[in-house]
Amino acid sequence: MIPSLLNWLDHRTGYKNLMHEALFERIPGGARWRYVWGSALVFTFSLQMITGIFLLTAYSGSTTTAWESVYYIQEVMTLGWLVRGIHHFAAQAMTVLLAFHLIQVIVDGAYKAPREVNFWLGLVLMQIVLGLGLTGYLLPWDQKGYYATQVSTKIMSATPVLGPALQVLAQGGAEYGHATISRFLAMHVVILPAALVGFLALHIYVFRRHGIHVKDPAHAADTTFWPDQVLKDGVAALGVLAVVVGFAIFKGAELNPPADPAEAFEAARPEWYFLFLFRFLKFEAVEHLGLAFGAIHFPGILMTILAAMPILARWKWGHKFNLTYMWLVGGGAALLTIMAIVEDGKNDDHQMALREAERDSHRVRELAKSPTMIPVEGAVSLLRNDPFTQGPRLFAKHCASCHRIDGHNGRGRLIKVVVDKKEAIAHPEATDLANFGTRDWMKSIVLDYSNHFQPLRNAQWYKNDAKAKADGTGGEFIDLDESQMADAVAEYSKVLTKADNAEDLSAVIEFLVAQRGIAADKVDAKLVARGKEILDGGKLKDGSELTKCSDCHTKLGNEFKLEDSGDDVPDLAGYGSSAWLKAFLKNPGSEQFYGKKNRMPAYGDKLTEKELDLLVRWMTSDYYETHVHNYDSRVNELPKATTQAK
Amino acid sequence: MTDHAQLPPESGGPCSDCHCEPPRRSFLTKFLAGALGALAGLIPVGIGGAFFLDPLIRKRSGGGGGSTGGVQKDEKGFIKMAIAADALPNDGMPQKFTVFDDIINAWNKSPNQPVGSVWLRKINNQIIAFNVTCPHLGCAVEHRSAQGDFYCPCHTSAFDLDGKKLNAIPPRDMDSLELDVRGNEIWIKYQNFQGATGEKVPV
Numbered sequence: 001m002i003p004s005l006l007n008w009l010d011h012r013t014g015y016k017n018l019m020h021e022a023l024f025e026r027i028p029g030g031a032r033w034r035y036v037w038g039s040a041l042v043f044t045f046s047l048q049m050i051t052g053i054f055l056l057t058a059y060s061g062s063t064t065t066a067w068e069s070v071y072y073i074q075e076v077m078t079l080g081w082l083v084r085g086i087h088h089f090a091a092q093a094m095t096v097l098l099a100f101h102l103i104q105v106i107v108d109g110a111y112k113a114p115r116e117v118n119f120w121l122g123l124v125l126m127q128i129v130l131g132l133g134l135t136g137y138l139l140p141w142d143q144k145g146y147y148a149t150q151v152s153t154k155i156m157s158a159t160p161v162l163g164p165a166l167q168v169l170a171q172g173g174a175e176y177g178h179a180t181i182s183r184f185l186a187m188h189v190v191i192l193p194a195a196l197v198g199f200l201a202l203h204i205y206v207f208r209r210h211g212i213h214v215k216d217p218a219h220a221a222d223t224t225f226w227p228d229q230v231l232k233d234g235v236a237a238l239g240v241l242a243v244v245v246g247f248a249i250f251k252g253a254e255l256n257p258p259a260d261p262a263e264a265f266e267a268a269r270p271e272w273y274f275l276f277l278f279r280f281l282k283f284e285a286v287e288h289l290g291l292a293f294g295a296i297h298f299p300g301i302l303m304t305i306l307a308a309m310p311i312l313a314r315w316k317w318g319h320k321f322n323l324t325y326m327w328l329v330g331g332g333a334a335l336l337t338i339m340a341i342v343e344d345g346k347n348d349d350h351q352m353a354l355r356e357a358e359r360d361s362h363r364v365r366e367l368a369k370s371p372t373m374i375p376v377e378g379a380v381s382l383l384r385n386d387p388f389t390q391g392p393r394l395f396a397k398h399c400a401s402c403h404r405i406d407g408h409n410g411r412g413r414l415i416k417v418v419v420d421k422k423e424a425i426a427h428p429e430a431t432d433l434a435n436f437g438t439r440d441w442m443k444s445i446v447l448d449y450s451n452h453f454q455p456l457r458n459a460q461w462y463k464n465d466a467k468a469k470a471d472g473t474g475g476e477f478i479d480l481d482e483s484q485m486a487d488a489v490a491e492y493s494k495v496l497t498k499a500d501n502a503e504d505l506s507a508v509i510e511f512l513v514a515q516r517g518i519a520a521d522k523v524d525a526k527l528v529a530r531g532k533e534i535l536d537g538g539k540l541k542d543g544s545e546l547t548k549c550s551d552c553h554t555k556l557g558n559e560f561k562l563e564d565s566g567d568d569v570p571d572l573a574g575y576g577s578s579a580w581l582k583a584f585l586k587n588p589g590s591e592q593f594y595g596k597k598n599r600m601p602a603y604g605d606k607l608t609e610k611e612l613d614l615l616v617r618w619m620t621s622d623y624y625e626t627h628v629h630n631y632d633s634r635v636n637e638l639p640k641a642t643t644q645a646k
Numbered sequence: 647m648t649d650h651a652q653l654p655p656e657s658g659g660p661c662s663d664c665h666c667e668p669p670r671r672s673f674l675t676k677f678l679a680g681a682l683g684a685l686a687g688l689i690p691v692g693i694g695g696a697f698f699l700d701p702l703i704r705k706r707s708g709g710g711g712g713s714t715g716g717v718q719k720d721e722k723g724f725i726k727m728a729i730a731a732d733a734l735p736n737d738g739m740p741q742k743f744t745v746f747d748d749i750i751n752a753w754n755k756s757p758n759q760p761v762g763s764v765w766l767r768k769i770n771n772q773i774i775a776f777n778v779t780c781p782h783l784g785c786a787v788e789h790r791s792a793q794g795d796f797y798c799p800c801h802t803s804a805f806d807l808d809g810k811k812l813n814a815i816p817p818r819d820m821d822s823l824e825l826d827v828r829g830n831e832i833w834i835k836y837q838n839f840q841g842a843t844g845e846k847v848p849v
Contacts, residue, residue, distance in 0.1 A: 047690050054694035072753045078700040082693055227672075227679035234682030241686055373755035 023226035027212055030220030031228035034108070035212065037101035039233035040240050044094045045196065047241065048132075051087040056189055059139070061181045064378035066141035067258035071368055071379065074255055085248025091133055093244050095273045098126055099330075106309065106326050109319055110213035116310035118206040121199055123307055128196045135188040137271060141181060143357060146259035147268035149184075150176070158292040176261070257360035258379040266353035269344070276336035279343075302329060352412040355631065362628045363389055370624055388626055391618020394611055395433075398603065402430035402459070407635035414634055427639050429459035430600070434633075436619055437576030438521075442512040443505075447496065449489035450480040461599045476596050485569075488547045500542040507531035516576035518620060568595030581616045716758030717748050724826055724833035727766075731830045734768040740789045740796070740807060741766050742778065745836045762836060764823060765789065765796070767807065775823040775834055776809050782816040784841045796820060817844045 010016045027035075058077060060069035073080035102122070105111050111119035138149040157167035172179025223229070256265075270278050277299065280286060286294040305325060312318040344350045360383060367382040368374050375381055383389045395403070395410035407428075409415050417426040431453055435441045444452040456462050456478060469475030469482075480486060496505040511531025514523040534540060535549045553572040571592045574580040583590070585607070589598035607615065617623055696703065718726040729743055747761040763778040763786070776796075778786045785800035795812060796805040804812040809820035824835040840847045 043686060046687070050690045050694055054697050057698055058700075068753045076704075076753070077697060078703045079693055079697045080700070083697045086690065086693070227676040230683060231675055231679035234679055234686060237686040238682055241689060245689075368753065373750065374753045376754050376756055 021208075023224070023230075025208060025212070025225040026222060027214070027225060027229055028217040028222045029214045030223050031232050032219070033232055033236075034104055035229060036233050036236035037097055037104055038207075039229075040236045041094065041097045041101055042200070043233075043237040044090050044097060044240055044244075045200070047090045047244070048087060048094070049193065051083050051090070052189065052193075054083050055087055059185075061139070061185045062178045063141065063176075063181065063259070064376065066139060066181050067255075068368075068374050068379050070140040070142075070255060071365060071374075074253070075365055075369065081252060082245070082248055085251075085253045086244050088253035089244045089247040089251075090240075091136060092271070092273070093240055094129055095133065097240070098129060102126070103326065103330070106322060108213060108215050109313070111310050111322075112313045112319070113310065115206075115210050115213065118203060118210070119310050120307060121203045121206060123303070125196065125199050125203060128192055128199065132188060132192050132196070133271060133273070135184045135192065138184045139181065139188060140255060141259045142256035143259055143263070143265040143360075144254075144256040144268060146176070146261075147265040148270045151268070151270065155291060155295040158290070159296055160292060163292075176259075255361060255365075256357050257364050257383060260380045260383070263383075265357070267350065267357045269340075272337070275340040276333040279336040279340035349413060352631075355412050359628055359630070360389060363626065366626060366628060367624060385614075387614045387617035387623040388628070390611075390614040392631075394607070394615045395618070398606060398615075399433075402428065402455075402600075404428045404432045404434075404455075404638075406434040406631065406633035407432065407638050408631060408633075412631035412634070414637060425637060425639055427458040428455040429462075430455055432635070433619070437513070437516045437518075439509050439513050441576075442509045446489065446505075446508060446512070447493040449485055453478065453480055456480065459599070465599075477599065478594065478597050484552060488549075491547055495540065495542075495544050495546060498542055501540050504530070504534055504540050508534055511535060512572070512575065515572060515574050516580070516620065517574065518577075518622075520621060568597055570594060576620070578616050578620050578622065581619060582612055585612060585616070717746050719747065720833070722835065723837075724824070724835050727832040727834055729766070729832060731768070731773060731827050731832050734766060734773065736768055736771065738767050738769040738807065739791075742789070745834065747836065762838065764834060764836065765820075766832070773825055773827060773832060774808075775825045777821040777823055777836075777838065779821070779838060779841075780816065781818045781821055781839065781841060781843075781846075787820065817842060818846060821846055 006016075055073065058069060058073050058080070060066065070084070073084055075081070105119065105122070134149070134152055138145045153167050153170055156170060157163040159166055168174060170180075170183065171177075172183045269275065277295065280298075281291070281294045283294075286298075306329075309318075309322045309325075312322055315321075363386065364379055364383050367386060368379055392405070392410035395405060396413075400409035400415060404415070407414070415426040415428075416423050418424070432455070457480065462477070465474065465477035466479070469477070469479065495501060496508065507527045507530035509531070510523055510527035511529075511534075513521055514528045514531075534546060537545060537548045537550075539545055549572065552569045568591060570584075571580070584593050585602075586604035587602045588594055588600045589596075589602060594600075603612070725745060725747055727743060727745070729741075734741060742763055742765055744760045745762050745764055746758050749756045749759045749761065765776045765778055765787070767774050776787075780787045780798040780800070780803050782798065782801055782803045785798050787796045787798045787803070787805065789795075790797045793804075794807065796807065796809070797803070798816075801815055802813070803816040805816070805820045806812055809822055811819050821837075821839045823837065826833040826835075837848045840849055
């Protein structure tokens with residue numbers, strides 16, 4: 001029944017002959033592992049087609065949905081992380097396999113006559129695969145893809161004559177936008193794959209026309225493609241799949257924060273297989289010759305020589321030349337790649353930019369998974385309105401020239417200065433605010449005031465003021481050595497550290513920390529009441545009495561009213577709360593705070609209300625709960641003499 | 647196929663060697679080649695297939711309870727209406743109101759969006775609610791005060807004011823909705839139901 005049916009089909013289609021052609025290609029010298037590269041490439045391309053079509057069923061291409069749909073694929077949909085992971089790493093596997101295939105073809109001399117045309121077809125395929133990688137890089141619309149692709153389109157614009165027009169055409173407009181995604185998507189999922197299928201068909205047809213190129217036909221008994229070589233190819237395919245799936249499981253496709261044209265991405269790098277070009281363009285000599293030379297003409301010359309290999313091979317030493325050329329260019333590219341990686345590894349700014357990208361990337365996913373989900377204006381607004389994300393940026397921009405957070409500028413970077421033409425780590429000139437308003441902060445002020453504000457001594461104004469005070473020509477400033485506060489703290493640190501008074505010390509701290517009214521502090525109401533009693537002049541456990549804070553800080557524990565002010569010492573009512581901080585930042589020199597002693601600039605007109613709100617909410621931990629790993633402390637890297645005790 | 651037989655004999659070896667080769671080895675090679683090839687193809691298709699079936703596999707997550715959006719919604723899905731119970735006329739005259747809910751669309755959540763409309767009637771301080779969607783093919787049912795009925799302009803379905811169907815066009819009565827009066831507040835469990843079927847099945 002079945003055989004007669006197949007015969008009927010064969011009579012109409014001639015499929016048996018076709019199958020025979022396809023499967024029983026003769027392989028002189030036997031099946032070999034070195035022939036698997038081409039088949040492995042075909043398999044990897046199929047893998048990309050399969051996963052790519054499935055991804056396309058979930059991808060949504062616009063500037064407000066591209067990142068969001070990729071996030072949804074990656075984090076929410078069934079096995080989405082695996083499908084995307086395979087697609088992501090198989091793309092990289094393809095470039096590796098391409099390199100192996102090319103090396104094998106050149107080393108074995110398979111590019112020589114009469115196979116020139118097929119070699120050229122292979123080079124076209126290589127360009128298409130690189131084009132697929134380039135267009136696919138942008139589609140998640142994350143910071144990395146966005147800024148890396150900006151570089152590609154800028155390079156495109158450096159093409160002589162047609163450049164600017166090409167760039168606008170590729171982008172679908174003068175700037176990146178919805179149209180850019182649509183155009184890249186059309187290239188990535190229709191035009192380039194269709195071209196690849198077409199050229200691949202030609203490549204295989206021409207390959208079959210000349211048969212496999214065999215260097216030593218005596219290697220083993222002749223065989224056929226099926227089943228001996230298919231078995232080896234199958235093992236190779238599974239090997240590729242295993243590696244790709246392994247990467248997808250153990251590394252996972254990265255998803256950087258959503259693209260934000262207003263937020264520079266300092267960690268921008270091309271995909272690793274373009275790193276050599278990236279590094280090459282960074283050479284000063286190359287930069288000097290212009291972008292068109294480095295990114296278009298020079299690579300163009302290299303490719304032309306590659307394409308000329310079959311013709312060069314006619315010359316007596318041609319093959320040797322080709323081999324040398326291949327290893328030189330390959331080695332050079334490898335060297336440049338290693339250089340780029342090593343240099344980035346040593347570059348603190350780049351490492352911190354990566355760290356920030358990772359922090360933002362985790363944070364935006366955390367926010368997207370929160371009950372409020374992603375608003376229709378896109379995930380980028382989640383980060384723009386998030387105190388945990390924006391606080392450190394505002395701090396770095398406005399506060400970090402004097403203050404630090406855990407020794408860094410809020411974004412994990414050290415502040416540097418150039419002294420005697422040498423880069424050095426700058427001395428902080430105001431307190432480290434990492435633990436602002438916490439129990440540690442309060443304890444440090446009450447027991448170790450001078451040391452707590454130690455970094456002020458680095459400031460030029462402090463030196464000037466101290467000198468003026470000594471000369472008797474001035475002297476109203478925050479004096480860490482000779483002031484009522486210094487005297488009071490000298491007393492507190494003596495009395496409150498007595499073993500008998502341990503509980504009273506906690507009470508004082510508890511009262512002070514309660515001022516900021518943050519629920520997460522979980523203050524002990526009894527201790528707070530006891531603390532207030534002590535600071536108002538109550539007796540300690542050991543019978544002694546403290547200088548009352550309320551002698552100077554007149555608004556102790558009571559709500560501040562402007563008409564009460566006039567003491568030029570910081571108001572303690574609501575100390576560290578969001579209202580207190582906002583008022584302080586707007587005008588630290590008001591009588592409510594440091595008055596005439598103040599040296600900090602007022603930020604009332606430097607920050608918008610929204611920025612002020614984001615900064616203050618960050619400093620008071622008032623944001624959607626986070627599990628994102630924060631920047632590591634860099635206190636230990638600061639110049640030693642000025643590190644403050646915690 | 648006798649592919650091996652087509653080949654020239656192994657160089658140097660006697661021809662009989664070819665025939666002596668146990669056919670099982672060749673079968674094993676073919677089997678392995680076929681199996682590995684199939685496996686390499688089936689694994690990605692299987693993974694992708696599971697991904698494609700996601701809407702059937704995955705329970706909807708995120709959102710739900712109305713604690714985060716702009717809408718007041720309880721755990722059972724009842725939504726507070728903007729209209730107060732005592733603001734409805736007591737004579738049973740149907741009144742149409744828009745229902746607002748938080749819309750979850752894959753990764754997006756839009757708080758407080760109009761999601762549909764209901765007819766409300768108060769008779770002797772009892773309030774009843776109907777989804778305005780016609781159970782026939784989903785047009786919006788209108789109230790005709792002259793005829794004193796509900797009427798669908800698309801395919802002339804007609805219902806009395808208690809939602810009973812008056813002709814054979816609709817497959818069932820109008821879809822009444824669960825309603826809870828809490829003090830002076832009206833809370834409605836807003837649902838849509840499958841059209842063109844005799845049974846009232848929530849979608």
